[in-house]
Amino acid sequence: MTFSKLPMIFAATSLIAVTACSGTGGPNDNANTRSGAAIGALGGAILGAATADSRSERGQRAAVGALLGATAGGGIGSYLDNQEEELRQSLGSNVGIVNNGSNLTISLPNNVLFATDSATVSGASQGDLFAVARSLNNNPASTINVIGHTDNVGDAAYNFDLSQRRAQAVTSVLINAGVSATRLRSIGRGEDAPVASNLNANGRAQNRRVEIVITPN
Numbered sequence: 001m002t003f004s005k006l007p008m009i010f011a012a013t014s015l016i017a018v019t020a021c022s023g024t025g026g027p028n029d030n031a032n033t034r035s036g037a038a039i040g041a042l043g044g045a046i047l048g049a050a051t052a053d054s055r056s057e058r059g060q061r062a063a064v065g066a067l068l069g070a071t072a073g074g075g076i077g078s079y080l081d082n083q084e085e086e087l088r089q090s091l092g093s094n095v096g097i098v099n100n101g102s103n104l105t106i107s108l109p110n111n112v113l114f115a116t117d118s119a120t121v122s123g124a125s126q127g128d129l130f131a132v133a134r135s136l137n138n139n140p141a142s143t144i145n146v147i148g149h150t151d152n153v154g155d156a157a158y159n160f161d162l163s164q165r166r167a168q169a170v171t172s173v174l175i176n177a178g179v180s181a182t183r184l185r186s187i188g189r190g191e192d193a194p195v196a197s198n199l200n201a202n203g204r205a206q207n208r209r210v211e212i213v214i215t216p217n
Contacts, residue, residue, distance in 0.1 A: 081099070082139075087104075091106070103214055106211065107209050110150075113125045113210055119162065119169050129177065136214070142217055143184075143185070144185070144214055145184075145215070146167045146171045146186050146213075147188075147189055148163030148164060149190070149191075150190055151205075153204065156190060163189055164188025166188075167188055174212075194207040195209075
């Protein structure tokens with residue numbers, strides 16, 4: 001893309017991007033809906049302008065690309081914002097939820113899910129997992145990775161195996177609650193992806209977790 005195309009691209013995207021970035025006051029202020037629309041508009045405009053055969057077509061194609069990109073990007077953001085709100089209303093306060101605009105990550109601490117050195121899901125955590133399953137069934141246009149994590153205490157190979165078995169156990173609960181197995185993948189990460197320091201008990205407790213990562217299709 002040459003610099004001569006840039007003014008037309010920015011002109012085509014400015015109105016959509018400004019509109020997408022204005023808050024609406026809804027749940028989470030629709031942050032990811034707005035962000036996705038703005039990013040989609042810019043990407044769509046660039047692609048549209050790049051496919052034009054002549055200077056006269058660039059503005060038109062940039063505008064069309066911006067509109068299509070904003071619609072697609074805003075749709076993904078809205079999907080995640082709505083599901084995040086649904087989950088926050090139904091899950092316990094000990095469950096973490098992170099929405100980065102591309103996917104939604106639910107983090108469940110292992111001390112709630114499992115007894116020490118066990119891969120059997122506890123009865124106390126069934127309610128939260130059933131709530132996750134209901135949300136997944138209510139929002140079927142996504143794929144789900146269930147990822148097990150441990151701290152670094154003990155043998156690394158054993159920790160990897162335990163994390164994998166725990167991810168599979170959570171996946172089985174979701175399937176039994178009606179989530180299609182074709183949407184789910186179990187992954188063991190062992191001690192390879194800590195979110196806190198393993199040098200103290202509090203950090204190790206944060207690292208022992210199962211994450212459910214929801215990605216819109």
